[in-house]
Amino acid sequence: MDVAREADVDYSTVSLALRGNPRIRVSTRAKIEAVAKKMGYMPNQLARSLSGGGTRVIGIMLTDMQRFLADPLEEMQSLGEKAGYTLAPHFSWWNEDRERNGLRKFCESCAEGIVWAPANGQSEKFVAMMKELHHFHIPTVVLGLVTDRKNAFCHQVGVDMKKALRVGFEYLLEKGHRRIAIATAAEMAGMRGVLHRKRLELAQELFREFGLSLSPENILNTTDNEHGGIDIAFSLVNRPRKNWPTVIYAFDDLLSRGLAKGLNAMQVFIPKDISILGYDVAPDEPMGPIPLTTVCIETRILAQWAIEALFSEIKQKIAPDSYQYLEVPCRVVEGKSVAKL
Amino acid sequence: MDVAREADVDYSTVSLALRGNPRIRVSTRAKIEAVAKKMGYMPNQLARSLSGGGTRVIGIMLTDMQRFLADPLEEMQSLGEKAGYTLAPHFSWWNEDRERNGLRKFCESCAEGIVWAPANGQSEKFVAMMKELHHFHIPTVVLGLVTDRKNAFCHQVGVDMKKALRVGFEYLLEKGHRRIAIATAAEMAGMRGVLHRKRLELAQELFREFGLSLSPENILNTTDNEHGGIDIAFSLVNRPRKNWPTVIYAFDDLLSRGLAKGLNAMQVFIPKDISILGYDVAPDEPMGPIPLTTVCIETRILAQWAIEALFSEIKQKIAPDSYQYLEVPCRVVEGKSVAKL
DNA sequence: CTGAAAGCGCTAACAT
DNA sequence: ATGTTAGCGCTTTCAG
Numbered sequence: 118m119d120v121a122r123e124a125d126v127d128y129s130t131v132s133l134a135l136r137g138n139p140r141i142r143v144s145t146r147a148k149i150e151a152v153a154k155k156m157g158y159m160p161n162q163l164a165r166s167l168s169g170g171g172t173r174v175i176g177i178m179l180t181d182m183q184r185f186l187a188d189p190l191e192e193m194q195s196l197g198e199k200a201g202y203t204l205a206p207h208f209s210w211w212n213e214d215r216e217r218n219g220l221r222k223f224c225e226s227c228a229e230g231i232v233w234a235p236a237n238g239q240s241e242k243f244v245a246m247m248k249e250l251h252h253f254h255i256p257t258v259v260l261g262l263v264t265d266r267k268n269a270f271c272h273q274v275g276v277d278m279k280k281a282l283r284v285g286f287e288y289l290l291e292k293g294h295r296r297i298a299i300a301t302a303a304e305m306a307g308m309r310g311v312l313h314r315k316r317l318e319l320a321q322e323l324f325r326e327f328g329l330s331l332s333p334e335n336i337l338n339t340t341d342n343e344h345g346g347i348d349i350a351f352s353l354v355n356r357p358r359k360n361w362p363t364v365i366y367a368f369d370d371l372l373s374r375g376l377a378k379g380l381n382a383m384q385v386f387i388p389k390d391i392s393i394l395g396y397d398v399a400p401d402e403p404m405g406p407i408p409l410t411t412v413c414i415e416t417r418i419l420a421q422w423a424i425e426a427l428f429s430e431i432k433q434k435i436a437p438d439s440y441q442y443l444e445v446p447c448r449v450v451e452g453k454s455v456a457k458l
Numbered sequence: 459m460d461v462a463r464e465a466d467v468d469y470s471t472v473s474l475a476l477r478g479n480p481r482i483r484v485s486t487r488a489k490i491e492a493v494a495k496k497m498g499y500m501p502n503q504l505a506r507s508l509s510g511g512g513t514r515v516i517g518i519m520l521t522d523m524q525r526f527l528a529d530p531l532e533e534m535q536s537l538g539e540k541a542g543y544t545l546a547p548h549f550s551w552w553n554e555d556r557e558r559n560g561l562r563k564f565c566e567s568c569a570e571g572i573v574w575a576p577a578n579g580q581s582e583k584f585v586a587m588m589k590e591l592h593h594f595h596i597p598t599v600v601l602g603l604v605t606d607r608k609n610a611f612c613h614q615v616g617v618d619m620k621k622a623l624r625v626g627f628e629y630l631l632e633k634g635h636r637r638i639a640i641a642t643a644a645e646m647a648g649m650r651g652v653l654h655r656k657r658l659e660l661a662q663e664l665f666r667e668f669g670l671s672l673s674p675e676n677i678l679n680t681t682d683n684e685h686g687g688i689d690i691a692f693s694l695v696n697r698p699r700k701n702w703p704t705v706i707y708a709f710d711d712l713l714s715r716g717l718a719k720g721l722n723a724m725q726v727f728i729p730k731d732i733s734i735l736g737y738d739v740a741p742d743e744p745m746g747p748i749p750l751t752t753v754c755i756e757t758r759i760l761a762q763w764a765i766e767a768l769f770s771e772i773k774q775k776i777a778p779d780s781y782q783y784l785e786v787p788c789r790v791v792e793g794k795s796v797a798k799l
Numbered sequence: 800c801t802g803a804a805a806g807c808g809c810t811a812a813c814a815t
Numbered sequence: 816a817t818g819t820t821a822g823c824g825c826t827t828t829c830a831g
Contacts, residue, residue: 127818132810142816157593162567163508164808167823172504182523182531190523191551203563206547210532222544226503252498343712344719347688351723371684375716378685379723382692468802473826483800505824508807 124152135160166227175427176223177206178216178233180308185397185416186234189260192420193232200428202229211236211308217246224253230427234260236308247271256430258423262442272426274443276414279319281447285366285394285412286323288449293458294392297324298335298362300349300372302342313342316368316396335362339372346375353391354383363458364392370411377407377454388456395454408452419445465493476501507568516768517564518547519557519574521649526738526757527575530601533761534573541769543570552577552649558587565594571768575601577649588612597771599764603783613767615784617755620660622788626707626735626753627664629790634799635733638665639676639703641690641713643683654683657709657737676703680713687716694732695724704799705733711752718748718795729797736795749793760786 121128126149134141134149141149152158166172175197179186194204205228209216213236223231231250235243238261250257251270262275289297299320303313317336324331337352339345346367353361367373373395377387387393387407395411422443430437462469467490475482475490482490493499507513516538520527535545546569550557554577564572572591576584579602591598592611603616630638640661644654658677665672678693680686687708694702708714714736718728728734728748736752763784771778 128808129810129819130817132808133817136810140816145816159562159566159594161508161808162563163504163513164823165810167502167504167508167807167809167825169810169823182525182528184523187523190549194549194551204548206549207545208531208535208547210535221500222503225500253500343684344687344716346685347716347719347723375685375688378688379720382688382720382724469824470803470826471801473824474801477826481800486800502824505807506826508809508823508825510807510826 120153120156120158124149171229172227173202174228175202175204176228176231177204178219179208180211180234180236181208188416189420192417193424196424209236213242224255230256230431232258232423256427258427269440272441274419274423277444281412282319283323284447286327289364292455294364296362298337298365300337300365300367302339302345302369302372304338304340342369342371344375346372347379349376350379350383366394368396370397373409387454392455407454410452410455411450412447413450414447415445461494461497461499465490512570513568514543515569516543516545517569517572518545519560520547520549521552521575521577522549529757530761533758534765537765550577554583561587565596571597571772573599573764597768599768610781613782615760615764618785622753623660624664625788627668630705633796635705637703639678639706641678641706641708643680643686643710643713645679645681683710683712687713688720690717691720691724707735709737711738714750728795733796748795751793751796752791753788754791755788756786
């Protein structure tokens with residue numbers, strides 16, 4: 118390269134000097150650095166990766182730019198950078214073909230590991246792709262738990278939704294609540310509603326398991342998690358007060374906050390008139406007028422575990438004989454929105 | 459490579475065959491493809507890029523996973539893929555140092571172009587970094603308009619916020635409105651509120667320019683664009699009706715939808731009791747009970763123009779002597795939320 | 800139609 | 816303490 122000529126040293130000396138190798142005399146290094154800076158030299162990562170070590174890139178395959186994924190992504194990015202890795206996010210927009218192509222790109226461009234939040238952890242395509250990644254010996258961590266955990270070829274970090282929901286029910290029962298309503302955006306269109314419909318279904322199972330009854334009118338459903346809270350608040354206000362549930366368990370952070378604000382605006386006070394239990398709300402989020410009590414999923418821990426599991430596999434260089442199946446903890450963070458009866 | 463040995467041909471023949479070069483006999487190619495498939499061969503992009511053509515990667519530098527950016531990103535990804543490019547998004551999380559490091563990574567890894575939505579298009583750091591990119595001859599398009607357009611070293615595609623806001627005012631004036639209130643989330647914490655504060659400021663200028671008066675009580679401010687609409691609705695309902703504005707111009711899509719829903723819930727009907735004009739609302743979004751009339755920014759066009767400008771510069775191979783400064787069009791999309799007085 | 804050989808820009812083992 | 820040399824896995828002339 119020209120820097121070598123200009124500084125009147127060998128090429129390899131430049132390479133070593135610029136990476137701070139102690140073999141190079143300090144004065145030489147200083148000279149080289151000066152020349153490099155003057156010439157605006159920038160090492161070519163492609164060549165670097167092709168030759169010596171790896172790429173130090175982690176591919177991140179996500180479905181979309183949902184809020185829920187932002188926190189873990191930022192956390193993973195921080196952790197990755199700390200370890201000298203660059204994160205390469207890629208969005209499938211819920212399309213499994215795009216997902217496959219993107220993952221293949223990761224392989225072709227020699228990503229050293231992959232964190233994958235699949236569009237659909239149940240599909241044939243998913244299983245096939247996971248096998249492919251495994252076949253290429255590329256360490257992978259799947260975010261969100263796969264159905265068939267026995268036959269997984271990679272670590273998994275995720276939330277057991279039923280367990281998480283159960284935590285909320287247990288809390289409510291302990292507080293003396295029996296007339297429990299649930300609020301979901303299960304009518305939300307497209308893939309975005311899938312999760313909500315799943316939560317609704319699991320909640321219904323839990324009602325049965327706890328021997329609670331769930332009257333249809335206490336399934337407060339809406340089409341929109343962003344502003345659906347108001348709709349729900351409105352429909353509630355129009356019901357005779359004596360039929361009200363004692364608490365609404367809202368399965369979405371936006372929904373629970375909107376609901377709280379909406380009820381408040383309609384002169385329904387929380388927790389005096391009715392209690393609200395949220396789900397999924399990051400504890401440091403602004404909570405509106407009333408600090409919400411919520412079942413909090415620790416998404417930063419999710420990110421940490423995912424990255425840890427990935428790095429440990431990357432370091433080992435050989436595929437582990439057993440894969441981890443990590444469940445992110447969730448706990449009730451108490452605000453002031455659930456009354457003790 | 460092993461595929462060559464296995465298929466009993468030369469290495470370079472494999473390379474040509476796999477890329478469908480017509481020089482290779484069909485039968486030979488078929489054999490090579492079969493072997494490659496059997497062995498699960500995958501070409502190494504690093505080597506490929508280092509040797510032959512470029513990387514065919516476009517670096518995308520974004521601030522965060524805001525909704526507003528999702529649409530253009532998906533659009534750019536589609537367009538990029540169509541042209542055989544892979545998009546590499548990277549998030550700065552509003553941190554200019556991270557932004558710089560990420561952009562440098564793009565250079566080092568030989569991205570062929572960059573689309574950059576800067577955390578702060580006014581800062582010293584921004585200007586320095588833009589010069590750096592220019593110095594390395596890496597085609598760049600900045601999303602969002604830079605203050606000093608004369609000294610820009612790259613194409614710019616963005617929204618002239620004042621013009622966009624003006625479109626709304628003109629529409630309202632034409633509809634006979636004079637008592638106009640504005641709703642913003644200017645009190646939103648951190649960088650997220652910056653845009654809203656800017657909009658508020660520009661709106662105040664426009665009020666003066668149109669010779670309209672804006673009483674302080676008609677600046678409906680909130681801390682939260684997600685659910686602030688309810689707060690605003692609530693505060694409005696508690697004002698004597700005769701002091702009401704005839705219309706609320708809400709400078710955020712979430713805010714305007716929340717406001718509409720909130721007012722509706724409180725038995726204030728739109729546009730009978732009050733009109734609402736939105737801003738920034740994608741026309742195909744669900745609008746709640748009332749289809750909102752909004753000033754719509756065409757973010758897909760933004761994406762298209764950005765990618766077009768970038769590709770044209772990439773193709774030319776030499777820095778253009780003048781840079782484009784493109785303003786994305788905006789127009790009023792009529793719903794039913796603004797009454798004619 | 801296919802093989803041989805040079806080289807992309809760098810790293811790392813070996814030689815001086 | 817620095818220079819030499821052989822690759823990394825591929826593309827691309829240029830010969831055969």
